[in-house]
Amino acid sequence: MSNGRHSSHAGFRKAGSFMVSLLVAIRGGGWQGSLQGTTRCLHHRMACSHRVGLLFAPSVEIPLAPRRRFVHDGTAPGQDCVCLCHLQPLPCPMKRFYVVASIPLLLAALIPIAASLWVAHRQAKNDQITYLTSLADEVLRRGVASRQQLVAALNDLDRDPHAPCSQASLTRMQQLVGTSFYLQGMGSVMDGTLVCSTLTQGSDLVPLTGNHMVTATGISSWIGARLPFAPDQPFNIYARNGHAVIIHPGIVIDMPVLHADVSLGLLISTPQALIRSKGPLDAQWLALYTPDASSQVESDTHHIVFRASKDNNIAAVAAAPKAQAYGGLWAQALILAPLGLVASALFALGVAVLTRWQLSPRVRLRTALRRREFFILYQPIVDLQTGQWVGAEALLRWRRRNGTLVPPDEFIAEAEKAGVIAPITRYVIDVVLADLPELLKARPGFHVSLNLSPQDLVADGPVQYLQRRFSAMEFPAGALMLEVTERGLVNIEAARPALQAARQIGASIALDDFGTGYSSLSMLESIDIDTLKIDRIFIASIGAQAAISPVTTHIIEMAHTLQLALIAEGVETQDQVDFLIARGVRQAQGWKFARAMPLEELLAGLRVAPPSQPQ
Numbered sequence: 027m028s029n030g031r032h033s034s035h036a037g038f039r040k041a042g043s044f045m046v047s048l049l050v051a052i053r054g055g056g057w058q059g060s061l062q063g064t065t066r067c068l069h070h071r072m073a074c075s076h077r078v079g080l081l082f083a084p085s086v087e088i089p090l091a092p093r094r095r096f097v098h099d100g101t102a103p104g105q106d107c108v109c110l111c112h113l114q115p116l117p118c119p120m121k122r123f124y125v126v127a128s129i130p131l132l133l134a135a136l137i138p139i140a141a142s143l144w145v146a147h148r149q150a151k152n153d154q155i156t157y158l159t160s161l162a163d164e165v166l167r168r169g170v171a172s173r174q175q176l177v178a179a180l181n182d183l184d185r186d187p188h189a190p191c192s193q194a195s196l197t198r199m200q201q202l203v204g205t206s207f208y209l210q211g212m213g214s215v216m217d218g219t220l221v222c223s224t225l226t227q228g229s230d231l232v233p234l235t236g237n238h239m240v241t242a243t244g245i246s247s248w249i250g251a252r253l254p255f256a257p258d259q260p261f262n263i264y265a266r267n268g269h270a271v272i273i274h275p276g277i278v279i280d281m282p283v284l285h286a287d288v289s290l291g292l293l294i295s296t297p298q299a300l301i302r303s304k305g306p307l308d309a310q311w312l313a314l315y316t317p318d319a320s321s322q323v324e325s326d327t328h329h330i331v332f333r334a335s336k337d338n339n340i341a342a343v344a345a346a347p348k349a350q351a352y353g354g355l356w357a358q359a360l361i362l363a364p365l366g367l368v369a370s371a372l373f374a375l376g377v378a379v380l381t382r383w384q385l386s387p388r389v390r391l392r393t394a395l396r397r398r399e400f401f402i403l404y405q406p407i408v409d410l411q412t413g414q415w416v417g418a419e420a421l422l423r424w425r426r427r428n429g430t431l432v433p434p435d436e437f438i439a440e441a442e443k444a445g446v447i448a449p450i451t452r453y454v455i456d457v458v459l460a461d462l463p464e465l466l467k468a469r470p471g472f473h474v475s476l477n478l479s480p481q482d483l484v485a486d487g488p489v490q491y492l493q494r495r496f497s498a499m500e501f502p503a504g505a506l507m508l509e510v511t512e513r514g515l516v517n518i519e520a521a522r523p524a525l526q527a528a529r530q531i532g533a534s535i536a537l538d539d540f541g542t543g544y545s546s547l548s549m550l551e552s553i554d555i556d557t558l559k560i561d562r563i564f565i566a567s568i569g570a571q572a573a574i575s576p577v578t579t580h581i582i583e584m585a586h587t588l589q590l591a592l593i594a595e596g597v598e599t600q601d602q603v604d605f606l607i608a609r610g611v612r613q614a615q616g617w618k619f620a621r622a623m624p625l626e627e628l629l630a631g632l633r634v635a636p637p638s639q640p641q
């Protein structure tokens with residue numbers, strides 16, 4: 027004993043230093059929940075949601091989950107046991123939340139700003155093209171008007187009976203010029219020479235210079251011709267049948283523009299030639315013009331708009347530097363960016379709320395139910411006299427999509443806290459009721475026990491659901507055992523309707539985990555239960571080298587006095603079997619006999635003839 031005590035103290039010291047390093051990790055790395063659980067479970071083991079077992083001081087360690095790491099508070103004075111809390115990293119919803127949410131949150135912040143800049147960019151381009159289109163339309167309107175006046179004047183002179191350059195002819199020309207807004211003068215042309223005109227009366231013959239061409243409508247044109255009275259001013263001269271019209275090239279193109287670097291031009295479509303222009307018009311831009319078609323094109327540096335009049339064989343062009351359009355972009359961005367930021371913040375908040383909601387235990391557990399990630403294993407309950415499997419406890423398991431198996435100690439507590447235990451219990455009820463016919467067929471008189479949480483013991487809860495379903499299925503009385511915990515019976519009045527409903531379908535009631543919580547003798551007397559389940563912590567204290575807890579013997583004696591049946595949980599050794607049989611305990615479950623198993627395995631075991639003697 028003294029050896030055991032000594033080694034135990036050494037073990038405590040070792041565990042103590044182990045704990046120190048763990049506590050550092052706890053404080054720095056989100057283990058606060060486990061730490062609090064560890065402390066709280068000293069007072070009441072059910073308060074520790076991550077509890078995996080109890081350690082008896084000084085010498086008995088209960089290896090409930092041997093592959094896990096543990097921390098225990100070995101400094102609890104006056105306690106006969108301390109709580110073991112496993113420190114395996116539990117899924118930390120908030121940590122996962124930040125990992126899962128960070129990408130959408132980042133996108134949520136960036137997308138609206140990028141979108142607002144993109145919208146501003148598009149808007150700036152559209153605005154510039156709209157402006158250029160309006161300018162080109164105006165140039166074309168003027169061009170068409172000047173073209174029509176020009177043709178009308180030439181037609182008129184064709185019909186004039188007076189000899190070219192006669193006074194009567196020049197007078198008629200002056201009348202036409204006076205009534206035509208876009209015409210500056212008229213005259214007669216012979217062999218490329220202006221022989222007379224309303225602008226050059228009395229002058230010598232004027233040989234026509236400038237770019238000469240004949241258009242598709244048969245009009246000879248001299249673009250940029252010079253006349254003696256204004257040698258610095260280029261004129262455009264158009265002639266047909268010896269009659270000529272003189273036009274000032276600026277008259278069509280000269281209009282106010284918003285920016286000095288806007289270029290305007292008027293083109294003859296066929297053969298393509300620029301007849302009037304204002305500002306630089308690159309030949310490469312003009313090469314982008316498809317004759318007689320209105321279009322918008324762009325070079326590396328400019329947006330260019332063409333507007334064409336097919337009937338008049340002319341087109342207008344307007345061009346402006348792209349940089350000029352996007353110069354205002356930053357001004358727009360400055361307006362849009364704050365709006366984008368506000369939208370981002372709202373969007374990010376929405377994403378955060380949604381993601382948090384999705385990662386909440388409530389939603390995760392409901393999703394697991396919907397995806398059928400829960401399943402049931404059965405642990406046989408054995409008659410210690412005959413070795414027969416007389417019943418089985420339904421134990422819930424959660425296998426997540428990634429394959430990890432979450433122990434019920436973790437998710438049941440979460441489900442209770444999140445208020446979703448009722449649908450989970452209903453699911454267990456459904457599975458058990460579906461499995462029961464086969465089990466009863468394989469072993470008549472067999473019973474299945476299922477666990478109820480305190481929240482299940484309410485009016486119109488899962489027990490009433492079971493009652494409705496059970497009544498319709500005609501199972502024999504005693505086929506079901508409902509395991510309630512001491513916590514569930516703290517408010518016995520609230521639990522009574524559920525217990526009565528259980529009674530009405532002939533289900534027996536067992537008090538689970540007895541001795542670990544608030545139970546008192548008076549409580550046992552006041553409630554109508556059939557069976558006490560001795561918690562495995564008390565069974566674990568039964569062993570060749572260990573001091574048997576006096577509580578174990580008391581529980582057994584008390585149950586006999588109250589004429590309650592007993593089921594011992596967590597039986598692992600022959601010593602424990604012998605001890606229990608010697609004290610009149612009839613039934614037990616534990617790894618000594620069988621671990622929790624799937625239905626098929628349980629059925630196969632029931633079909634095998636049981637040994638006639640206890641092991």
Ligand SMILES: Nc1nc2c(ncn2[C@@H]2O[C@@H]3COP(=O)(O)O[C@H]4[C@@H](O)[C@H](n5cnc6c(=O)[nH]c(N)nc65)O[C@@H]4COP(=O)(O)O[C@H]3[C@H]2O)c(=O)[nH]1
Pocket residue numbers: 089090091405420421422423433434435438454477478479509538539562595596597598615616617618622
């Ligand atoms: N060390 C040791 N352990 C043994 C041995 N024999 C059985 N056990 C384990 O002891 C637990 C017995 O269940 P419990 O006391 O009702 O304790 C259950 C029960 O309170 C709760 N639980 C399980 N299924 C359900 C359920 O469907 N609904 C509710 N409300 N609670 C459930 O989770 C607890 C833990 O369940 P499990 O992890 O399945 O753990 C089971 C079982 O696997 C043994 O020889 N040695």
